Amino acid sequence: MPPPPRGIPVVDDLGLGLQANSGRGVNKDGSFNVRRRGLPRFRFYELYHHLITMGWAPFLGLLLLAFVVTNALFALLYLGIGMEHFTRPGGETLPDRIQDAFFFSAQTLTTVGYGHISPKGTLANTAAAMESLLGLLSFALATGLLYGRFSRPQACLRFSAQAVVATYGPITGFMFRLVNMRSNQLIEVEAAVSLSFEDPGSRQRRFMNLSLERAKINLFPSSWTVVHPIDEASPLQGMTAEDLRRARAEFIVLIKAFDDTFSQTIYARTSYTAEEVRWGARFKPMLFAAADGMTEMDVTQLDALEEPGSAGHG
Amino acid sequence: MPPPPRGIPVVDDLGLGLQANSGRGVNKDGSFNVRRRGLPRFRFYELYHHLITMGWAPFLGLLLLAFVVTNALFALLYLGIGMEHFTRPGGETLPDRIQDAFFFSAQTLTTVGYGHISPKGTLANTAAAMESLLGLLSFALATGLLYGRFSRPQACLRFSAQAVVATYGPITGFMFRLVNMRSNQLIEVEAAVSLSFEDPGSRQRRFMNLSLERAKINLFPSSWTVVHPIDEASPLQGMTAEDLRRARAEFIVLIKAFDDTFSQTIYARTSYTAEEVRWGARFKPMLFAAADGMTEMDVTQLDALEEPGSAGHG
Amino acid sequence: MPPPPRGIPVVDDLGLGLQANSGRGVNKDGSFNVRRRGLPRFRFYELYHHLITMGWAPFLGLLLLAFVVTNALFALLYLGIGMEHFTRPGGETLPDRIQDAFFFSAQTLTTVGYGHISPKGTLANTAAAMESLLGLLSFALATGLLYGRFSRPQACLRFSAQAVVATYGPITGFMFRLVNMRSNQLIEVEAAVSLSFEDPGSRQRRFMNLSLERAKINLFPSSWTVVHPIDEASPLQGMTAEDLRRARAEFIVLIKAFDDTFSQTIYARTSYTAEEVRWGARFKPMLFAAADGMTEMDVTQLDALEEPGSAGHG
């Protein structure tokens, strides 16, 4: 790959490719192939982040586990205090006492407080008061976590699985497209595309911004095809698919948008390796006129390509 | 309609009019005439969006329904366990048992827990503990949903029902006006207007940005009349009302503003079809000097027009 | 007052002064002297806004009132159903029954549910279940309202009571100053100043932006003196205090800042009428070196002026 033409800004700020790592710098889902080492083992400030971003199943499982463990601990405390400090009509066997302690704890933690069992005396009452306070605060925390989980910014942009290099009008361009899979309106959508490639001399990765035909759209009701025109200012000018593969090229895509429904700025990232670029193919149309006059977008066609007879070079 | 003058940016990014659809691209309320097809039937991530944006009546109805259904399901569970595992002074007929099971469930789910009925034994206690936990979490969710519903950004901009093409000073302009119907202060209000029309040759829709006399105002205490001057750079120069109708022209309006009260950016959209533009009419004044020295804005005059003798061409 | 020099943008977008109103357009506290007329009497979407922005005393009073009224209504409902459908050890006089109904309602609405009184039968149970659900939802609402009240953006910028026209170095400037009265850090603080004055010919208000020596500061740890230099480009060039008074001039001030602590953009407004501008005075220093090496800002000196011998003209 030749040195980049003068005047094209070289982006070496991604911190991804200072080493000639073997794979891609940015994964398809937008995460980075960078790992941090030497961080302290437990970091309290990460807790909220994990509780907000983890999946729903582990989150709810964790809540249930915390509920059971807290009740078990308080049951132990109540048994230690002695179940004779509780009003409880029932048996006096150990299993009965354990069961009473555990469910009294559950009734206290959730503040349901039926009163079938209730504390007598200072110790039992103090422990129960602490547990009900803890219950209220835990529940306050859960309220915040649930709201945080639902309201945090989440783009649901889907990118075409492959990019294409295709002619449009008189010139050729590098193109990919994206749709918004959610109902929330995205506004002021901006795209930035960087090309990362291995310098044949130093074997180090270098980065370049690619100019776009249109870097921002105001509305995004259907799909958007992002186009980098391969003109004389483009580093792709004169390149072949094979050149990109040899240079282990990677196209890094950044999307920024404003979510109108929740008043939040959202970001999405993805990348296309040289192997994920189809030369000479074209995207099939996704928009159709419906019988009732509406425009209809068929999202199942996002990845659909038309392959012409000639393919494989730029 | 002639081709757009050189130098006017052509906006074909709206994705609304690539097909020559019969109707308008943007509805009066700002929604798009684009429909998505091929989406998965149930999408969990849409749930929050729908619960936040649906009307109050269906939302509260849904809450009530969920309450009744959950109680019914837990009542079935309690009946399955057997009502003999509950302390309950009362009759032993089936209706009595059903009623006891259902209302015990309600008392547990809301954590009111009177204790008139309360669980005995492991199974009944476990089910009740799970229900009270579910109650707390559901309520946490409801708290988040209610807050999300109230705090989400909501513009209440009202646009004049019709736009006008009228002279002001030496020149003519395309104009519409808007008011903020809410008490919250809007700051840094920006307008953008696009013209969409059918290309007579290709029968495809094309888009153009219209320049505005003033595209941003800092404060918005009363009304704002947005003006596109019809000068030699304007695509409307030399056009008549009939020309616009034949080209099935549509003026697409985007407003962006910052809500000072809630620190949120809000957006509003609307559109004017050729039929909704009055040529030669003028907006009547909305601002009056009140007796106490205040300026008074009469929002009922938003749509009021003065119609002069000559009308119908630009 | 002469017509504004060419090249100075005329701001007629405030909508405040299209009528030659008698007083100021913007009050000292930043509110506008514009009133809206013709709005529908009850507007649901205003409710949240009012509940968030009203004072604490009326807000808490309203909560208490709602609590008492709701309990009274449910007490009526329970009395209608008949207190014989409740387990209640107690008297059978009417006052006893009323009292039992009212406090059973309170115990249900707050979900405290002691169980001393509890419902029997379908009607009483259903009403109580509805009330406890309503209690939970009301409380969810209160949670959201309290959070919304505390977390909404609130600048606490204090402006000097008077502006001054004073020399600094070789030239003269219009100046005022401001401090942040809160502990939260303000970042990227921007100022914009407009001059509003009555056109002597048309008796209409006109608006002009005033250029500032510095329109933005990055940090704001202490005080900021905003300066409009009165040079040949300034509409104040050659004016006297008397000229401003005759033109009923008003300086409208807009401040925008980012609150680092809560990640919110905040705005503040104020205005200075011609009567609130002191010619020839100077602001006394507010910053002092403390004994321990810290810089100390004395906020009580915000309005302090030094009045030299010569004063009253520019």
Added chain:
Amino acid sequence: MPPPPRGIPVVDDLGLGLQANSGRGVNKDGSFNVRRRGLPRFRFYELYHHLITMGWAPFLGLLLLAFVVTNALFALLYLGIGMEHFTRPGGETLPDRIQDAFFFSAQTLTTVGYGHISPKGTLANTAAAMESLLGLLSFALATGLLYGRFSRPQACLRFSAQAVVATYGPITGFMFRLVNMRSNQLIEVEAAVSLSFEDPGSRQRRFMNLSLERAKINLFPSSWTVVHPIDEASPLQGMTAEDLRRARAEFIVLIKAFDDTFSQTIYARTSYTAEEVRWGARFKPMLFAAADGMTEMDVTQLDALEEPGSAGHG
């Protein structure tokens, strides 16, 4: 130190150094050495700010204290009303009555309401209803505070303990580096560096912005080395370490970034005094190629320097 070259903007807006204070203007943790005097003693609007920003231990301690104090006050109220207005099976000694009053209060405030003790008569019932309402509202408040504490913007950027002046390629630069210690993605990271120094003539502090080789990066997956090139436009050109020390120079660093996970803009500040700049040293690498093809960043190397033979001048 010579006067700044023409054309370099002088930043005197920080309000930190108008007095020649003895120490640094900005501390390592980004706080300012400015103190406010003359503020009113109690300011309600600061309460939320303090409850949100204080440490977890004092926050939870405060909650517990508030719980105990509130219960004690209501216990006094119930004792004043008389414990004969409560159903309570138990002793009639004063300690018994005090204990019953206190724990009845706790059961009411948390709405657990076992019912072992419950109010009889108007006074006791009214007080209990008020306490359960207060309990709900306090808990609503706690919910909001906990959410506010977790969700408020918090950068966890760590800066290298020292800055260096080192050659890179043909020229020399002032450099420091930073890493993000948290898992949340930072996007669009911007840096601004100011130099503060004492004017040898007036003994007053002056401020200058330093130009940066790169002032903004789009992604921040690993570390960022911020570089001010010491070229002929730089005020550091021709300076020695000793010159900076004599002028009591301080480099003030501002970082702005967007937190992708929580859709919040965050800021970080720090400063380097002349004593914290190592001349001729170099940062050791932090990024390594891991065996599995990932790039690995060792955050323990953030402060690691290589010291060459020649050191101590620019």
